[in-house]
Structure formats: C-alpha cells, structure tokens
Amino acid sequence: MDTITLNNGIEMPLEGLGVFQVTDEGECERAVRTALDLGYRLVDTAACYGNERAVGRALKASGLPREEVFLTSKVWIQDAGYERTMASFDRTLENLGTDYLDLYLIHMPYGDYHGSWRAMEELLRAGRVRAIGVCNFLPDRLADLILAHQVVPAVNQIELHPFCQQRRLRQLMARYDIAPMAWAPFAEGQHGLFSNPTLTAIGAAHNKTAAQVVLRWLRQEGIIAIPKSVHEERICENFDIDDFELTPADLAQVDAMDEGVPTILDVPDVCEVYRLHGITFEQ
Numbered sequence: 001m002d003t004i005t006l007n008n009g010i011e012m013p014l015e016g017l018g019v020f021q022v023t024d025e026g027e028c029e030r031a032v033r034t035a036l037d038l039g040y041r042l043v044d045t046a047a048c049y050g051n052e053r054a055v056g057r058a059l060k061a062s063g064l065p066r067e068e069v070f071l072t073s074k075v076w077i078q079d080a081g082y083e084r085t086m087a088s089f090d091r092t093l094e095n096l097g098t099d100y101l102d103l104y105l106i107h108m109p110y111g112d113y114h115g116s117w118r119a120m121e122e123l124l125r126a127g128r129v130r131a132i133g134v135c136n137f138l139p140d141r142l143a144d145l146i147l148a149h150q151v152v153p154a155v156n157q158i159e160l161h162p163f164c165q166q167r168r169l170r171q172l173m174a175r176y177d178i179a180p181m182a183w184a185p186f187a188e189g190q191h192g193l194f195s196n197p198t199l200t201a202i203g204a205a206h207n208k209t210a211a212q213v214v215l216r217w218l219r220q221e222g223i224i225a226i227p228k229s230v231h232e233e234r235i236c237e238n239f240d241i242d243d244f245e246l247t248p249a250d251l252a253q254v255d256a257m258d259e260g261v262p263t264i265l266d267v268p269d270v271c272e273v274y275r276l277h278g279i280t281f282e283q
C-alpha cells in the first residue's frame with residue numbers, strides 16, 4: 001500500500017475504507033472486515049457515524065496487530081470545546097477498543113473548535129493520538145486555526161472529487177504541508193459519476209471502471225482517499241488500482257471536470273450551519 005508522510009513524520013496509507021451512513025452495525029463490521037482481509041489498512045469513522053464499536057469489533061476479528069491498521073475518527077460539533085472533546089475522545093477510544101488513535105479530526109469548523117484544537121494538541125503531546133487534523137476547513141478558517149495555535153493540522157479531510165477539486169484550498173494546504181484527504185471521492189455517485197463519459201472512456205483504455213479512474217487520479221495527485229462501500233465486489237474493485245497508470249492526457253481530462261463548487265456540502269452556507277447544529281433554519 002502506497003503511503004504519505006504527514007507533516008509530523010507519521011506514515012499514513014493513501015487509501016482506506018470510509019463508513020459514513022453505514023448505520024447497521026453488522027453491515028459495518030462485515031464491510032470493515034472484508035476491507036481488512038483484502039489489504040486495506042486505513043479505516044475512516046467518526047463519533048457521529050454511530051459505528052465506532054462495529055469498526056473496533058472488525059479490527060479485533062481480523063486478527064491484525066493494532067499497529068498495522070491506521071484508525072481515523074472525528075469529534076462532532078456537539079462535542080466542540082476543550083472538555084467535551086477530551087470526553088468524546090475517551091468514548092471514541094472505548095468504542096474502538098483501542099488505547100490510541102492514529103488520526104483525530106475536528107469534524108466541522110463550527111462551535112468552539114479552538115477549544116477542541118487545544119484538547120487535541122494535548123492528546124498529541126500525551127501520545128494518545130499520532131496525528132491531529134481537521135475536516136471541511138476552508139481557507140479562512142484553516143488560516144485562523146493555524147495562526148492561533150502551535151500545531152499545524154496534519155490533514156484536512158475535504159469534499160474532493162473530479163467535480164470539486166478544491167484547488168485554492170489545496171494551495172494554502174500545500175504551504176503548510178497539510179495532507180488532503182478526499183471525502184466522497186465518488187461525489188456519492190451524484191452527477192452520474194459512475195457512468196460519466198470522460199471517466200468511462202479513460203477507464204476503457206486501461207480496462208478499468210470510472211470508480212477506479214477516480215481513485216487512480218487521486219493516488220497520482222498524492223491525495224488520501226476513503227471510498228465507502230458495503231459491497232465486497234466494490235470494496236475489492238476500489239482497492240484494485242495499483243496495476244495501471246493514468247497518462248498526462250488522462251489526468252488533464254479529469255482536471256478539466258472541475259466545476260469549482262461543492263456538489264454535496266456548502267460549508268459556509270448558513271442553512272448548512274443550522275442543519276449541522278441540528279436546528280431547522282427558517283428563511
């Protein structure tokens with residue numbers, strides 16, 4: 001498995017399994033176990049996904065040594081702030097059945113995320129987490145966080161797929177060596193991604209699917225990807241991208257698909273801020 005070296009020297013696999021919206025614990029456990037058996041060594045969960053226990057059970061059942069699997073989880077908005085983040089972290093470790101986390105992320109740039117970051121810096125110093133980072137931090141919030149604290153995030157997990165390539169944000173991240181981690185690498189299937197003519201034509205030339213083209217494009221860009229699937233054949237397909245290389249012309253075609261706006265989550269949209277705080281916004 002190809003890896004990336006994070007800005008604090010930690011090695012992280014460039015591909016893993018995401019388990020967002022896998023709310024059935026048995027299904028989650030099966031998917032993670034399938035992935036680990038196939039060779040995946042990175043799993044991305046979150047406190048708010050409600051499936052950390054299932055991930056922990058799958059890891060235990062796999063028989064793999066803990067240090068061979070890179071576990072990522074996240075603190076949700078309702079647990080923003082120093083004390084709540086500390087308590088949420090303890091619950092996450094207990095749920096996962098582990099005594100440390102590889103990567104701990106602030107899930108959203110809402111609420112007292114500065115307090116959360118202070119807690120995470122302390123967890124890092126105490127060796128309870130190997131790397132800390134954020135999700136969905138756009139340039140303004142990211143710069144604000146960096147300038148206010150000592151530790152620069154190692155990772156920013158962001159919506160990133162052919163239709164939304166986050167070029168401006170990635171430029172700022174590159175200055176600080178913050179690794180991009182693509183959530184929704186398939187745009188959750190929106191815009192007909194799996195049958196997109198550009199992606200399927202590129203795939204046909206390499207005997208690969210549109211999904212594999214997207215993952216290979218991310219790999220060649222050095223971007224961490226965490227595709228989600230609960231189907232064994234897709235979990236397998238999504239991992240089978242090491243035996244081909246996209247040409248410069250292929251890469252240029254995927255680059256040209258960028259629409260420059262998010263497909264799924266418009267982070268600064270006021271309705272989203274209310275929705276993610278669990279409140280309906282009356283216009």
Ligand SMILES: NC(=O)c1ccc[n+]([C@@H]2O[C@H](COP(=O)([O-])OP(=O)(O)OC[C@H]3O[C@@H](n4cnc5c(N)ncnc54)[C@H](OP(=O)(O)O)[C@@H]3O)[C@@H](O)[C@H]2O)c1
Pocket residue numbers: 017018019020021044045107135136157158182183184185186187188189194211226227228229230231234235237238
């Ligand atoms: N930090 C954040 O705010 C945030 C937000 C969203 C997601 N994430 C993380 O990123 C991960 C991935 O994002 P996502 O789950 O939203 O979306 P995604 O990975 O872009 O797409 C998942 C969808 O694609 C389908 N799929 C997967 N592989 C396929 C293939 N080879 N062919 C056809 N269909 C395929 C899946 O269906 P089946 O499962 O039925 O196969 C599922 O419907 C999440 O699971 C989560 O870990 C983080």
